[in-house]
Amino acid sequence: MPIETNKNGKVNPVRELRSTENSFVKHLKEFFEEITLLTKFTFRFFKEVIKPPYEFNEFVKQSYLIGYKSFPLVAITGLIMGLVLTIQSRPTLAQFGAESWLPAMVAVSIVREIGPVITALIFAGKVGSGIGAELASMKVTEQIDAMEVSGINPFKYLVVTRIVSATVMLPVLVSAANAISLYGAYIGVNLEGDVSFRLFFAQVFDKLSFTDVFPGIIKTFFFGFAVALISCYKGYNSNKGTEGVGKAANSAVVFGSLFIFILDMIAVQVTSLFSR
Amino acid sequence: MKKTVAEIEHLNKSFGNNHVLKDMNLKLVEGENLVVLGKSGSGKSVLIKCLVGLIEPDEGKVNILGKNISELKIEELNLLRKKVGFLFQSAALYDSMTVRENLEFPLRDLKSKPKEEINELVEEALRNVGLEDVIDNMPSELSGGMRKRVGLARTLILKPEIILYDEPTTGLDPITSKEISNLILDIQKKYNTSSIIITHDMECARITANRMIILKNGTAINEGSFKELSELNDEWVHSFFK
Incomplete structure (x- = not known):
């Protein structure tokens, strides 16, 4: 104006x-x-x-697309994440003469926080934008209306299957990313040192406890749910033609990422309450 | 006297300040092709979307096959929708599915039927529109006319009693438009379907219409056969026939 x-x-x-x-x-x-x-x-x-009825076949298809197809990206990111974190942390720990703590420190950082959050953000970028754009374009081209007039519930077929798949697949991807990330950390430690595979992981598992692993995985169910819910909501309710497709994809990523941080903050508070 | 299969009474629909349909009345009898003619934005598409419950009217009654759709539960409405085919302006084929999967999709509730029988239904629907060869193609590999035909085959697969066509010839060349119009006529004869055809293509209206309604600003202003309307002494109506 x-x-x-x-x-x-x-x-x-x-x-x-x-x-x-x-x-x-x-x-x-x-x-x-x-x-x-x-x-x-x-x-x-x-x-x-x-x-009922449950769209089991579509759930399996979406799990394949959301989970399996995201694995290479998540794996590469995880490897780099572990490697970089180790290389960056070494000089600081070396100043205090605490280089031997490197595997344990990196492992706790990855499993508790960095692994779940970074993987969820990558997931929001790849899967969230994909779901947002796909549903918005189906809406614009009347494919969702076509399902509805065929007597098929498009919400159940398109939305429910995607949200459930994302909720189930993100924890699996995060677990894989954490494991690959720890391997990246092992490579990082060996760039300037000589630590055997067995010794590295013995140190890692010695310091990792149930309260590090369990909350880190549990919160990713909520991350996956939030990312898919927001992406589906933005796509399913898109209504401004082709412009709406871009907007849906964009806001799916933006709000999905924002919700990841909000949920992470809540998860940290809840975890610290229980660990007191 | 022929049975009324669809009826709209005093239908009103607004989007914000835009009053799209104003006290609209319409009747469709068994076996007839009713063409609804009107300029773009006159409420034609909103009218047929109200008929299948895709858009909820502000006021008025919509009766399909003797049932008031506003009184139906969603499960009952979905059952009724299987008896009403809808051909969208863009054909609305599912991009991620092949032509075969597109046609099988509305048959999902018939899981008890053997695969061979479902294949036969799909092939028959494609034969009806003359496109048996594209069964394993993706929608992106089809031309505009072919997409419309596949959309029509998908509509036909449930053998609907009523078919609603939303601008079936828009965006097509004159030859393909004529083919689609003739196809609509063939389907009416073969399956004795009742159809509402929304269009502003006069050639399509001439070929397909048993009766026509002209919409202006959300209200039906004239009704009659193609010949009767073309002979009307009304400048606005006549502008369609020039």
């Missing part, structure tokens, strides 16, 4: 303030509307997921 000016070309401060206020109220209203719709969408998911 153009800013109104008086005869001398100066901005009218009262009108400008009113315009800013109106725009703020409008955005606030849109924000709460969006939250309401997302909540309804989530409730609908829980209602549909327990109700």
